[in-house]
Amino acid sequence: MDSIISIKDLSKIYNTGFEALKNVNLEINKGEIIALLGPNGAGKTTLISTICGIVSPSSGTVTVGGFDIISDFRKTREMIGLVPQELTLGAFDTVWSTIRFSRGLFGSKRDDAYLEQLLKDLSLYDKKDSEIRALSGGMKRRVLIAKALSHNPKVLFLDEPTAGVDVELRKDMWKIVNKLRSQGVTIILTTHYIEEAEEIADRVGVINNGELLLVEQKEHLMESLGKKQLVIDLKESVKKIPPSLDKYNIELTDDGMQISYTYVVKDEEVEISDVLNEISNSGLLLKDLKIVQSSLEDIFVDLVKEK
Amino acid sequence: MNLMAIKVIYLNEMMRFWKTLFQSVASPVISTALYFVVFGSAIGSRIENIDGVSYGLFIVPGLTMLSVLTQSISNASFGIFFPKFTGTIYELLSAPVSFYETLIGYVGAASTKSLILATIILVTASLFVELNIAHPFWMLGFLVLTCISFSLFGFIIGLWADNFEKLQIIPLLIITPLVFLGGSFYSISMLPPLWQKVTLFNPVLYLVSGFRWSFFEISDVGVGLSLLMVLLFLSVCIAIIAWMFNTGYKLKQ
Ligand SMILES: Nc1ncnc2c1ncn2[C@@H]1O[C@H](COP(=O)(O)OP(=O)(O)OP(=O)(O)O)[C@@H](O)[C@H]1O
Ligand SMILES: [Mg+2]
Numbered sequence: 001m002d003s004i005i006s007i008k009d010l011s012k013i014y015n016t017g018f019e020a021l022k023n024v025n026l027e028i029n030k031g032e033i034i035a036l037l038g039p040n041g042a043g044k045t046t047l048i049s050t051i052c053g054i055v056s057p058s059s060g061t062v063t064v065g066g067f068d069i070i071s072d073f074r075k076t077r078e079m080i081g082l083v084p085q086e087l088t089l090g091a092f093d094t095v096w097s098t099i100r101f102s103r104g105l106f107g108s109k110r111d112d113a114y115l116e117q118l119l120k121d122l123s124l125y126d127k128k129d130s131e132i133r134a135l136s137g138g139m140k141r142r143v144l145i146a147k148a149l150s151h152n153p154k155v156l157f158l159d160e161p162t163a164g165v166d167v168e169l170r171k172d173m174w175k176i177v178n179k180l181r182s183q184g185v186t187i188i189l190t191t192h193y194i195e196e197a198e199e200i201a202d203r204v205g206v207i208n209n210g211e212l213l214l215v216e217q218k219e220h221l222m223e224s225l226g227k228k229q230l231v232i233d234l235k236e237s238v239k240k241i242p243p244s245l246d247k248y249n250i251e252l253t254d255d256g257m258q259i260s261y262t263y264v265v266k267d268e269e270v271e272i273s274d275v276l277n278e279i280s281n282s283g284l285l286l287k288d289l290k291i292v293q294s295s296l297e298d299i300f301v302d303l304v305k306e307k
Numbered sequence: 308m309n310l311m312a313i314k315v316i317y318l319n320e321m322m323r324f325w326k327t328l329f330q331s332v333a334s335p336v337i338s339t340a341l342y343f344v345v346f347g348s349a350i351g352s353r354i355e356n357i358d359g360v361s362y363g364l365f366i367v368p369g370l371t372m373l374s375v376l377t378q379s380i381s382n383a384s385f386g387i388f389f390p391k392f393t394g395t396i397y398e399l400l401s402a403p404v405s406f407y408e409t410l411i412g413y414v415g416a417a418s419t420k421s422l423i424l425a426t427i428i429l430v431t432a433s434l435f436v437e438l439n440i441a442h443p444f445w446m447l448g449f450l451v452l453t454c455i456s457f458s459l460f461g462f463i464i465g466l467w468a469d470n471f472e473k474l475q476i477i478p479l480l481i482i483t484p485l486v487f488l489g490g491s492f493y494s495i496s497m498l499p500p501l502w503q504k505v506t507l508f509n510p511v512l513y514l515v516s517g518f519r520w521s522f523f524e525i526s527d528v529g530v531g532l533s534l535l536m537v538l539l540f541l542s543v544c545i546a547i548i549a550w551m552f553n554t555g556y557k558l559k560q
Pocket of ligand 2: 044045046085159
């Protein structure tokens with residue numbers, strides 16, 4: 001596949017002496033959606049900011065569409081749209097003036113029809129003449145998206161697009177992302193949520209402490225790392241787990257009110273229906289059940305242990 | 308060259324001026340009128356003519372310079388400081404816009420605002436005194452050069468400042484005293500000899516003197532020297548900006 005962004009040996013040491021990126025290497029393919037997963041402070045925003053020109057790299061090179069981000073910054077930046085993590089907008093600008101400003105900054109000719117359509121797609125058209133300060137947080141995020149798309153970028157960076165966003169907007173967001181994908185736009189997004197990465201991305205990169213720990217097709221990642229836990233609340237407390245369930249890795253809480261079964265998703269010998277059958281045959285009185293997926297933190301612990 | 312970007316930065320900055328048009332026009336009109344009431348009529352009537360020019364008339368160039376200097380600095384420094392403060396600077400940094408294009412947009416807008424301000428002040432003044440400009444071309448030349456140099460200076464302050472205190476401190480502690488002590492409201496010949504010498508180290512003296520010469524053909528220092536000093540100040544500002552640019556000073560992490 002054609003690579004559109006190529007990151008080689010990229011490191012970033014901030015003025016404070018903090019090493020936020022450590023020798024990162026990554027190829028991003030044209031038209032793919034890649035999710036960067038990582039806990040707070042992992043270096044996701046630093047990585048994105050470096051590619052976009054907001055942070056200067058300490059060493060290493062980045063090319064976008066074959067052009068160097070420093071010597072050919074005009075060409076690379078023209079291709080890129082960025083939705084920042086923070087809601088940074090001029091409070092007194094109107095929606096319309098701010099997106100026209102963005103388009104102009106990128107040197108694109110005025111195209112009101114395109115911008116109007118963009119606002120309609122983002123359900124912002126009726127807020128066209130409102131001042132930013134009169135908008136809700138979710139609307140502000142849409143404005144940031146509109147600004148990022150105002151110059152028809154080929155590459156879109158979404159830095160935690162779903163932080164503080166309700167279900168409705170999240171769905172809208174994925175609709176937009178899918179539409180952009182069908183137009184061939186390459187999308188790089190960051191997130192803390194593994195479900196989000198799973199839902200939307202083709203590939204997932206895991207960052208921790210400034211290191212890119214791995215990049216994989218998301219199916220592989222989930223298979224190799226995803227652990228699930230079946231948690232069952234009981235109606236009456238039991239002293240011990242019935243012997244028929246001994247062969248499974250089932251644990252009982254101290255108060256005897258809850259049992260849990262942990263399994264690795266990729267393990268083929270595990271049959272969740274068998275386990276459920278055995279449980280229901282065992283005579284336990286079930287009150288409620290839920291499945292808990294291993295959190296990103298758990299995955300990190302596993303990943304780091306492996307290294 | 309991304310001309311479109313320069314244009315939108317410029318227009319975006321000017322928009323704030325138009326949005327608060329009433330305030331933008333009313334405040335210089337009112338303050339100029341107050342100066343004329345207090346200094347021109349009340350106090351000025353007790354002051355002798357200076358080199359054949361009535362006091363009310365004499366203060367017009369100094370008054371204009373005072374406003375132009377302080378407003379150029381504050382407009383340009385706020386213009387670039389504010390995006391840094393709110394975080395909207397990310398957009399400028401990630402756009403295909405060079406440092407110099409950003410500079411031209413911001414400094415151009417700040418200079419334009421100062422020119423408009425100077426015009427308002429001169430028009431208001433002409434309601435109180437009969438204003439004849441001896442060398443309109445030179446007057447405009449001094450004015451434009453001053454607007455640009457001090458807007459550049461303001462831009463430098465705005466880049467350098469990382470909090471509101473730093474933003475205010477140079478205008479407050481350095482520029483305002485220099486303007487008041489630089490012969491805006493008096494001729495240095497009215498000072499004791501020692502203070503006359505000291506005042507010669509004040510760069511603002513040269514600006515005001517040259518500007519005043521273009522109105523009344525009277526000056527504290529030679530007009531050639533004034534012009535030289537303005538150009539020198541402009542060059543120093545450009546040199547600082549170039550240095551900031553080459554070192555990526557304070558804009559990028
Ligand atoms: N301007 C800066 N100066 C010094 N250190 C910084 C700067 N910006 C970020 N850092 C540090 O670099 C590290 C990575 O920060 P970054 O913002 O890239 O993390 P992140 O993965 O985006 O985190 P989050 O999920 O919280 O957004 C953090 O430890 C942070 O403290
Ligand atoms: Mg971040």
